[in-house]
Amino acid sequence: MTAPAQPSPRDRRRWAQYLVNERAEAAVYRQLAARRHGEERAILLALAEAEGRHEAHWLELLGGEPARLPRPDTGTVVLGWMARRFGSIFVLALAQNAEARSPYDDDPFATPAMAADEKVHHEVVRGLAARGRRRLSGTFRAAVFGANDGLVSNLALVMGIGATGVAPQFVLFSGIAGLLAGALSMGAGEFVSVRSQRELLASTQPSSFADSGLPDLDLDANELALVYRTRGMPEAEAAEHARRVVATAQASDRTSPYRLPLEDVDDHEEIGGAWGAALSSFLFFSSGAIIPVLPWIFGLSGPAAVVLALVLVGGALLLTGATVGLLSGGPPLRRALRQLAIGFGAAAITYLLGLLFGVSLG
Helix, strand or coil, X not given: CCCCCXXXXXXXXXXXXXXXXXHHHHHHHHHXXXXXXXXXXXXXXXXXXXXXXXXXXHHHHHCCCCCCCCCCCHHHHHHHHHHHHCCHHHHHHHHHHHHHCCCHHHCCCCCHHHHHHHHHHHHHHHHHHHHHHHHHHHHHHHHHHXXXXXXXXXXXXXXXXXXXXXXXXXXXXXXXXXXXXXXXHHHHHHHHHHHHHHHHHHHHCCCCCCHHHHHHCCCCCCCHHHHHHHCCCCHHHHHHHHHHHHHHHHHCCCCCCCCCCCCCCCCCCCCCCHHHHHHHHHHHHHHHHHHHXXXXXXXXXXXXXXXXXXXXXXXXXXXXXXXXXXXXXXXXXXXXXXXHHHHHHHHHHHHHHHHHHHHHHC
């Protein structure tokens, strides 16, 4: 796209906005880098340096530092505030969305390299955010699913029971019973699921069963190559690798047992611990399931209790949906509304069923 010969005052105002946004984004990456170490720190500092190059481009077009500058965009300000106060996972998830909305593709004064940079930045930030998501995925998955299940299932339960016209005390008892039954079921199920998954993966990992026999293998004719072929190595590469391993084992001190290199070992970081997942499921299901029951706990009944329960659960569903959207790199509002629709849809069905049962019993 060819840039106009003479920039307008509107163009200059847009450049100034780009300038402050680039500075704010670079500051966000530097603030995140200050809380990280090693490779992630270096990557974040490199992103800040790239935003500095973009800043220099707009400064050059403006002919130097303007006397007055606008405020950064609201989203960038929020990113900076979160970067100073919270962990990097939420910030990186938001930054991932921000990098995907770069205006440089359609701006005639932005260079093609700058537009390409923003696309690459989106992938880099997505990769950094994915690392954090993997560290959270096991326990966090159990926590989010537990809270959502508690909100939806107990809301549906108390709506259905309440619609039959029974006494408020019975609605309260049903809600508390549903909370305990669901929390125990969720905790036990999550424990079994995660423990079984870890055991399944552990059974597929290479073992040390053959370590003690390595020094006694024939250097030129042995089956160790078959081990590496089962791990996916080509035949020739597996044979050469096996020969090196046996030679190293024979050259080692036999009083210090040589261990076969286990290239494929996985620490199951993405799965999380069984007890942690079970406890998270129990606690978060309980924290979600208690919310629909709160109006009856505090003595409300009838339509007032129903409306308050819907308001409280609706707010919680919006919050959990938006949180999942942020961490997954998706649009938070869409995920929040989807979660709200699912929860209220389930509650509406059981409420209608309760009304039908109430009429038939009456």
